[in-house]
Amino acid sequence: MKCLWMEKVCKNEKIRELLLVGILLVVAIVILFLGIVKSRQLSIASVDMEKIVNVHPAMQEAITTFQRELSDMQKQLDKMKEEEKIRQQQKMQQEISQIAMRLQDEAMDKVKKDIEKIAKRKGYTYVMDKNAIFVGGKDITDEILTVLKQKYEKETEQKKLDVSEMPMIPVK
Numbered sequence: 001m002k003c004l005w006m007e008k009v010c011k012n013e014k015i016r017e018l019l020l021v022g023i024l025l026v027v028a029i030v031i032l033f034l035g036i037v038k039s040r041q042l043s044i045a046s047v048d049m050e051k052i053v054n055v056h057p058a059m060q061e062a063i064t065t066f067q068r069e070l071s072d073m074q075k076q077l078d079k080m081k082e083e084e085k086i087r088q089q090q091k092m093q094q095e096i097s098q099i100a101m102r103l104q105d106e107a108m109d110k111v112k113k114d115i116e117k118i119a120k121r122k123g124y125t126y127v128m129d130k131n132a133i134f135v136g137g138k139d140i141t142d143e144i145l146t147v148l149k150q151k152y153e154k155e156t157e158q159k160k161l162d163v164s165e166m167p168m169i170p171v172k
Contacts, residue, residue: 044124044125044126044137044138045137046128047129047130047139053107053108053111055148058107058110062103062106066099066103073096118140122143124140
């Protein structure tokens with residue numbers, strides 16, 4: 001029992017050419033795909049976010065700002081009469097929550113951006129919290145902390161230089 005359609009395909013030159021082009025196209029796509037996958041090897045790292053957040057200058061700045069704003073609010077309350085103080089305390093509790101959330105979000109954005117910059121520079125495709133990974137992924141927490149320390153020491157030095165170069169204003 002012969003397959004008639006195979007005979008027709010083999011005899012028809014146009015169909016043979018199309019089949020050949022199709023096969024070559026599929027092979028080329030497979031080779032291209034394998035090349036892309038091989039050239040872009042995934043590199044996964046992990047970080048101890050709690051450790052980084054606790055020492056990150058943005059978080060320290062957020063805590064300082066929060067404490068200053070709480071202190072300012074407390075000073076305002078101290079100046080008020082008792083009845084007014086009670087009403088204002090309720091309003092201020094809501095404000096305090098909003099301030100805390102805003103400062104925390106701003107600080108976390110800075111932390112994430114710093115980690116992202118460092119990871120990109122070091123060639124990591126993904127960086128995950130160490131608590132989200134069971135196995136694998138190089139822990140780069142100490143590398144991140146070292147780079148952050150150097151970065152913020154330079155910024156602190158620069159701020160000191162900028163202040164010292166300001167002209168002196170005489171005080172009477």
